[in-house]
Amino acid sequence: MKNLIKSLIMFLIVTSTLSCTSKSDKTGEPDNQFNYFVDQFEDMRVLRYRLPGFESLTPKQKELIYYLSEAALCGRDILWDQNFRYNLLIRKTLEAILQSYPGDKETEEYKAFLTYCKRAFFANGIHHHYSSDKFVPGFSKEFFTGLVKNCDPSLLPTGNGKSADDLLNLIVPVIFDPALFPKKVERGEGKDIIAESASGFYEGVTQKEVEKFYAALTDPKDPRPVSTGLNSRVVKRNGKIEEEIYRSGGLYGEAIDKIIYWLEKAKNVAENETQKKELEILVQYYKTGDLKTWDDYNVLWAGNTEPVIDYINGFIEVYEDPLGMKATWEAIVNYKDPEATKRTETITANAQWFEDNSPIMEKYKKEKVTGVAAKVINIAMLGGDCYPVSPLGINLPNADWIRKEVGSKSVTLANITDAIDIVSAGSGMLGEFAASSDEIERVRKYGSLAGALHTDLHECVGHASGKLAEGTDPNALKNYQSPLEEARADLFALYYIPDRKLIELNLLPDPQASMAEYDSYIRNGILTQLVRIRPGKQIEQAHMRARALIARWAYENGKKDNVIEMFSRDGKTFVKINDYDKLRTLFGDLLREIQRIKSEGDFEAGKALVETYGVKVEPVLHSEILDRYAKLNLAPYTGFVNPMLVPVYNDNGEITDVKVEYIDDYLSQMLYYGKNYSFLPAVLN
Numbered sequence: 001m002k003n004l005i006k007s008l009i010m011f012l013i014v015t016s017t018l019s020c021t022s023k024s025d026k027t028g029e030p031d032n033q034f035n036y037f038v039d040q041f042e043d044m045r046v047l048r049y050r051l052p053g054f055e056s057l058t059p060k061q062k063e064l065i066y067y068l069s070e071a072a073l074c075g076r077d078i079l080w081d082q083n084f085r086y087n088l089l090i091r092k093t094l095e096a097i098l099q100s101y102p103g104d105k106e107t108e109e110y111k112a113f114l115t116y117c118k119r120a121f122f123a124n125g126i127h128h129h130y131s132s133d134k135f136v137p138g139f140s141k142e143f144f145t146g147l148v149k150n151c152d153p154s155l156l157p158t159g160n161g162k163s164a165d166d167l168l169n170l171i172v173p174v175i176f177d178p179a180l181f182p183k184k185v186e187r188g189e190g191k192d193i194i195a196e197s198a199s200g201f202y203e204g205v206t207q208k209e210v211e212k213f214y215a216a217l218t219d220p221k222d223p224r225p226v227s228t229g230l231n232s233r234v235v236k237r238n239g240k241i242e243e244e245i246y247r248s249g250g251l252y253g254e255a256i257d258k259i260i261y262w263l264e265k266a267k268n269v270a271e272n273e274t275q276k277k278e279l280e281i282l283v284q285y286y287k288t289g290d291l292k293t294w295d296d297y298n299v300l301w302a303g304n305t306e307p308v309i310d311y312i313n314g315f316i317e318v319y320e321d322p323l324g325m326k327a328t329w330e331a332i333v334n335y336k337d338p339e340a341t342k343r344t345e346t347i348t349a350n351a352q353w354f355e356d357n358s359p360i361m362e363k364y365k366k367e368k369v370t371g372v373a374a375k376v377i378n379i380a381m382l383g384g385d386c387y388p389v390s391p392l393g394i395n396l397p398n399a400d401w402i403r404k405e406v407g408s409k410s411v412t413l414a415n416i417t418d419a420i421d422i423v424s425a426g427s428g429m430l431g432e433f434a435a436s437s438d439e440i441e442r443v444r445k446y447g448s449l450a451g452a453l454h455t456d457l458h459e460c461v462g463h464a465s466g467k468l469a470e471g472t473d474p475n476a477l478k479n480y481q482s483p484l485e486e487a488r489a490d491l492f493a494l495y496y497i498p499d500r501k502l503i504e505l506n507l508l509p510d511p512q513a514s515m516a517e518y519d520s521y522i523r524n525g526i527l528t529q530l531v532r533i534r535p536g537k538q539i540e541q542a543h544m545r546a547r548a549l550i551a552r553w554a555y556e557n558g559k560k561d562n563v564i565e566m567f568s569r570d571g572k573t574f575v576k577i578n579d580y581d582k583l584r585t586l587f588g589d590l591l592r593e594i595q596r597i598k599s600e601g602d603f604e605a606g607k608a609l610v611e612t613y614g615v616k617v618e619p620v621l622h623s624e625i626l627d628r629y630a631k632l633n634l635a636p637y638t639g640f641v642n643p644m645l646v647p648v649y650n651d652n653g654e655i656t657d658v659k660v661e662y663i664d665d666y667l668s669q670m671l672y673y674g675k676n677y678s679f680l681p682a683v684l685n
């Protein structure tokens with residue numbers, strides 16, 4: 001539920017840039033000439049990532065990466081359908097137009113149509129991936145109807161004897177009527193977060209009905225509870241509520257069978273016996289949908305830290321479910337980055353020291369922090385909910401009891417973070433929003449390292465810290481669980497960044513580095529992250545809520561000592577920290593309180609914190625920030641195209657090598673995936 005850091009969250013100042021607008025010069029670039037930038041449209045930009053050191057992997061390791069990568073691409077349709085039940089129909093219609101529309105493509109309306117397509121591909125559906133609002137097309141219904149009627153009808157998802165008109169009758173209102181399915185996930189207070197969400201986890205049921213349905217299936221006393229509801233859609237049929245399980249032969253079975261096919265191949269070239277066993281169990285789980293098998297798999301996977309090649313493949317993160325139960329499908333494939341892993345190993349080796357010295361209540365400290373396997377990895381393939389918007393750090397599995405008994409794997413994604421860092425280095429954000437030149441200098445000097453260290457602390461020790469009181473329901477915080485959990489991990493990192501221990505451990509060069517992190521965090525939480533919110537909207541996303549909560553709480557609670565100051569210069573708002581030591585104390589206080597809330601399942605206190613500090617946007621400040629940001633002409637959301645992994649076969653049909661081809665055309669990759677990795681039916685009924 002907690003641990004996927006979505007793109008950009010740590011790089012507070014670096015939201016984006018256009019500094020690198022040149023197109024790629026194709027493959028084989030030396031390090032310093034690699035062109036990361038691919039595309040930019042509306043509030044989104046697309047980069048490429050490099051695969052450093054891929055060539056030096058063994059042929060067998062590359063073969064394993066190849067099979068796992070194919071498995072990672074095969075579930076794409078699942079996510080589209082989970083996001084919204086008409087997404088696949090609409091995507092196939094867009095693809096048909098992009099591939100076969102013969103008319104003029106230089107008109108403003110066609111360009112607006114292209115932008116709409118790019119945004120939909122970016123979001124895996126017609127709702128914004130972050131704000132969850134339905135996209136507003138920049139072209140007319142009539143224009144769209146003309147596109148559909150003039151493209152190759154054999155490419156349209158009609159079938160069943162239906163016509164293009166039938167298709168249009170269904171999807172035109174869905175795309176154009178602002179009142180229909182306006183939000184993918186409705187999180188507003190006082191709303192029925194199930195009935196009013198467009199996402200495809202539930203159909204025809206209310207929040208009350210779902211809560212009642214699952215309450216009957218959950219035993220709060222079970223010390224090793226399965227993740228109830230994780231891999232299913234809940235529907236009402238003839239007045240009866242039931243689950244449709246994602247599995248071979250069940251819901252999404254056609255795509256799951258393809259995933260299984262590639263996992264079976266991967267199994268045969270696994271790096272060790274445990275990995276082989278683990279893949280076997282994962283296949284078993286995909287065949288049955290049995291959540292106990294999923295836990296068995298995770299227990300093995302979490303404990304298997306040896307392999308160089310690792311992966312994630314499954315229904316895992318529950319951010320997109322308004323009730324925090326149902327998981328979207330996601331996949332990544334990765335390999336270890338040995339140098340940077342040393343840093344996180346140092347943190348992990350000292351995990352118990354961090355736990356023992358943390359400001360949380362003694363009774364909620366873990367006596368023994370187990371197995372926080374921290375490493376730095378490079379991504380070889382992104383799939384499902386990790387594509388095109390990648391996480392920067394991952395900490396899994398999510399089941400609390402597995403984390404407690406076996407531990408968890410925690411990784412930071414080096415090549416993804418590098419791409420963002422490099423492209424962002426010339427960003428004008430810092431110049432616009434930093435309060436002083438000292439601040440800018442500090443961030444330039446230490447920002448990258450301090451940000452990486454924050455991510456490491458957040459992932460390796462933050463999420464792993466603390467324990468629940470006896471008998472506390474792990475889901476007690478409901479829709480406030482995600483932001484509170486992210487806040488808890490962030491606070492853990494913030495509390496420790498200025499600690500002398502980090503300098504002793506050689507993780508930070510000097511105290512100035514922690515000041516850089518504090519400046520960036522507060523500036524982002526109070527000011528700059530607002531650039532990602534549309535006018536009139538509130539903060540929805542869990543990590544953003546966490547950052548707002550922490551920064552604004554610290555501002556309010558430090559007011560009497562003027563710990564953080566907001567001031568105006570030339571009509572622009574700035575924020576600056578006056579007392580770094582006191583701020584650290586405040587972070588410690590809030591960490592202690594949020595740990596208490598989690599440990600005791602204090603829903604009301606958690607809700608009050610999130611609603612008071614983490615949600616609302618002050619409209620005057622917001623519009624000022626948006627104005628200043630608009631002048632910089634940057635895009636706040638980053639996604640990535642994947643490289644192509646091309647196997648080389650010998651005469652016996654065996655893979656002897658895998659070549660990396662870097663792609664620089666975003667839409668082409670999307671169409672290629674649509675053509676080669678689309679396995680779910682999208683037929684008009």
Ligand code: ZN
Pocket residue numbers: 002003004005458463485486489
């Ligand atoms: Zn996290």
